[in-house]
Amino acid sequence: MTVRGLGATHDERRWEILDAVFTVVDTEGAQQVTIRRVAAVAGVSVGRVQHYFPTKDDLLTGAFTAVNELGTERVRRRTSENGLEGEGPASILDAVLTELIPETADDCRLVRVAQAFETYAYTRSELKDRVVRGYDELVSLLAQLIGGCLDTHGGKQADAARFRSRAYELLGLATGLAALVVVDALAPRAARDILTHRLTELLDTSPEADG
Known part of the structure; x- marks a missing residue:
């Protein structure tokens, strides 16, 4: 309360x-x-x-920052509560991606607000730059985890930068599925199953990096 x-x-x-x-x-x-x-x-x-x-700009900037922090906290809490902090990259990758799919009414509200802020940020260069940086950081994290899953050459971890295209693919799939869940076009469980299935396919394929 x-x-x-x-x-x-x-x-x-x-x-x-x-x-x-x-x-x-x-x-x-x-x-x-x-x-x-x-x-x-x-x-x-x-x-x-x-x-x-x-000022109004201070208000919007503060709210924009808070939305991003809430999203980050959700992922951190998900990995912590499921005991994944000491797990391998595959488990963490799955947790990070599936946490992007809203499950509760509060989750859906957060996604809607984040989407609205991203649209608004398109006309505000400073906020737009922050959106781009945020996605870049998330893609870098996903690429690092993908590289950690696809060990090659006798166990040597792959260079994360070589897997950014796959990271963008997974991020795009996750955000697209999230949008479908928000408008009740797809159930959260079904969306997470689709995402996990695609992740499994990606990790089961040849470890050859993006071209």
């Missing part, structure tokens, strides 16, 4: 405001985010919002 009033901590109050931004973005679109609208949804004063986020 969220603590309100004088007992609320700085982080809790800040999070209430960010959650209100998510609600506006999810139900009305990123273009409708204003300090006044967010204050109304959060049930706080305009001054309270401005205390944490002085």
Whole structure:
């Protein structure tokens, strides 16, 4: 339960405001985010919002950062709760990819908000650059894990940079399946099964790297 009033901590109050931004973005679109609208949804004063986020750009940037951090935390929690931190790259790769598929209502909301922010970021060069960097970092991680799975030449780990095309393929499949789940065109379990099946096929093929 969220603590309100004088007992609320700085982080809790800040999070209430960010959650209100998510609600506006999810139900009305990123273009409708204003300090006044967010204050109304959060049930706080305009001054309270401005205390944490002085401008609309600060508000959107803070929410954008929070969405990315929540996504990263989901993956970290998934690997930790399933005891995968000491496992091999194949298990971690499967966990990272399948965690991109939303399963609960909160997961779907997070995906919708992230999609809305990415669309909004297209017209904001700084945010667009952050989106591109985020995808690049994720692709690099996936390529590293793929390379770790496809050991070649007597057990020598493959160069991760050589597997970026496969990483993009898996990321594209995962995000596409996630979009289908969000609109109820595909069940989460079915989406994860499809993704795991393709991952298994990829890892069972020749370890020859991308051209």
